Amino acid sequence: MKRLREGNARFVRGTPLATRTNLSMRTRLVEEGQAPFAAILGCADSRAPLEKVFDALPGDIFVLRNAGNTCTHAEGSMVGSLEFATGKLGSRLILVLGHTSCGAINGATQAYLSKKDGDTSVGSALEGLLRDLMEVAESAASDDGTTDFDTLSKRAVKTNVFHTMKFLLKYSKTIRDLVSSGQVDLQGGIYNLETGQVDFLGQHPQQEFLFGSKLELPPSMFKQDKATFVRTTESSAVSPFEALKILEEGNKRFVLGAPKTSATQDMRKALVDKGQAPHAAIVGCSDSRAPIETVFDAMPGDLFVLRNAGNTCTHAEGSIVGSLEFCVGKLGSRLILVMGHTACGAINGATATYLADKTAVTRAEPTCALEGLLFGLTKVAQDAYQELGQKASEEQLAAHAVKVNVFHSINFLLKFSQPIRDLVAKGELEVQGAIYNLESGQVKFLGQSPKQAELLASKMHVPPGVAGASDSSVLFGLHGVRTTEDPPLPGPQALQLLKEGNLRFAKGAPEAGKVDAQMRKALADVGQAPHTAVLGCADSRVPLELVFDSLPGDLFVLRNAGNTCVHSEGSVLGSLEFCIGALNTKLIVILGHTNCGAVKGATSQYLKNKGSTPSEPTNALGALLMGLSDVAGQAEKELSASGSKPSEKEISDAAVKVNVFKSMDYLVDNSKVVGKKVISGEVTLEGGVYDLDTGRVQWLGQSPYLKRLRGL
Helix, strand or coil: CHHHHHHHHHHHHCCCCCCCCCHHHHHHHHHHCCCCCEEEEEECCCCCCHHHHCCCCCCCEEEEEECCCCCCCHHHCHHHHHHHHHHCCCCCEEEEEEECCCHHHHHHHHHHHHCCCCCCCCCCHHHHHHHHHHHHHHHHHCCCCCCCHHHHHHHHHHHHHHHHHHHHHHHCHHHHHHHHCCCCEEEEEEECCCCCCEEEEECCCCHHHHCCCCCCCCCCCCCCCCHHHCCECCCCCCCHHHHHHHHHHHHHHHHHCCCCCCCCHHHHHHHHHHCECCCEEEEEECCCCCCHHHHCCCCCCCEEEEEECCCCCCCHHHCHHHHHHHHHHCCCCCEEEEEEECCCHHHHHHHHHHHHHHHCCCCCCCCCHHHHHHHHHHHHHHHHHHHHCCCCCHHHHHHHHHHHHHHHHHHHHHHHCHHHHHHHHCCCCEEEEEEECCCCCCEEEEECCCCHHHHCCCCCCCCCCCCCCHHHHCCCCCCCCCECCCCCCCHHHHHHHHHHHHHHHHHCCCCCCCCCHHHHHHHHHCCECCCEEEEEECCCCCCHHHHCCCCCCCEEEEEECCCCCCCCCCHHHHHHHHHHHCCCCCEEEEEEECCCHHHHHHHHHHHHHCCCCCCCCCCHHHHHHHHHHHHHHHHHHHHHCCCCCCCHHHHHHHHHHHHHHHHHHHHHHHCHHHHHHHHHCCCEEEEEEECCCCCCEEEEECCHHHHHHCCC
16 A cells, blocks of 8 residues: 555656666566566556556556446456465555546446446446446435435545445455454555546455455356355355345346346255345235336245245234344344335225224224225325325225325334334344336335334333233334324224233233333324223222223223212213313223122112112212112013022122113213214214232123114
């Protein structure tokens, strides 16, 4: 490096020393052989004569030159020549030298700026060179998105120098080992045509990372017939951005109709013997028109592919999240791509379902898995509708919903998977989106989710649907607690969450976790959207949020002694109407409990007054007990039907269940709002009895009266 710097300084000053050679010097070079102190890969441009630029004598520099100072394929001979120079000849410096106003880079930059979507045809070797260099211009543009030719072409010169250095380290084991051991230094530089001065750039910024490469040969432009061209556990790690680039290049080949991939017996054997190490995981649609490996012209071992209708993530049991955690954890993939496609049947169906439900008086519950899938995707259609507005056609909504759905799935992964979230936060994993165009064959890459930074703050560690997981109390939310940004939860799903939460409580293994300031702020600023309204007893032994292991924002709780509804003007009825109306809650639970003091008192008073006219109550408690006396009477009647004479305790115990049904029936009969929604099935009304001893809830279902009203 010192000799190169000093030689370039003499060249700039116009005081070269290497002006002539003699016969003796030339003879020695022939007889004793060459031992260049440096190998330089420069541009073939006639304005950049490397020996002159560095004032070097014959025998000093091993010079390689081509248009654009590039390395692209094994057949290009550049890599092999440099391995010869640093190995056989003992050179201890490799310098990759670009120069200002490079014609090859200018042409590639112009081609990049003027390219048309899908127009990447190659008609000559020059066009092939420019196409390969276009990615350098594209990479330079990605820094800030500039489209100014002068700025971009100047920046691309430097990008190209590092691009070539990276190629050498990635694909040459010989050079990689020499550089990593300190025997050879690999540096970059840019020669200024106007001043004659070389700006030395130093080593590649990712040099340490590139030392981890396991590739021994550069890619072939003709064929891939060695097992080393499939990815196995012996392959080097691929950064997220490199993986994305591989996908982009593969898709370009697919669009051109010029795929390169073909697997041999040796490749397949290598994959079996050495194991897989895919460079990317892709969540795509099951649509037969979107074969992912074909779309990206990928080799076996390249891609870890997950597919379902609608490229969705909705529940842990769907295996998508767990599979991705395995891929980025165990297999080491550093890119997850969620890819939708145009004219998606699942999205079209969900859009039609959403528009139909939007105008329907009531919404029918899903009766099969397909309907459940479409129901789950209606939130995507709803978001698309809110973004495009009422004037959008169904076709426009469905098209936009494809993009919304891609980000919806990305957001789900980031919110509910702690392993994925941690890797993204550390910069070791990228989760990006894309849409495949069925007509053109081209993949449009969408980048990261706009909500990524916000989602990385999520505290969720298990996706919804995992039995025993508190995170299942929140579906599709963004704040860790339910807010008005979350969709209404159908009654059966809300009931399942309560059952799972109660099971955790009874086992002494709650998982609801702590509520942080961000969650509380979301509840305050965005608003509540409870998935269930619960009318329970005020008994201090029945703390409802704990009984169901729920978070703030999950339950709309009403409590009084005896979990009763006795007056249509009362606050209980009005509160429930508000909850299922304004808050759009789809489940009401009436919960009694064993050994209830209010029911026991009413039973005792009922038996004491039995056969006589009860006196008017003198206080509110007396009125409450009198109101519950009918419950005790009904319980005694039902127990006596078998011919036995029940004890006071037996009557009291049975009255707890009767009282739950009585409150349920009162709601239906005395509130038009509640009655209409419950009878139609839009709102689920469920009864239960909490056992103080076991901590478990006995679920009673609907009351016999309500079943008759619904014709069940």
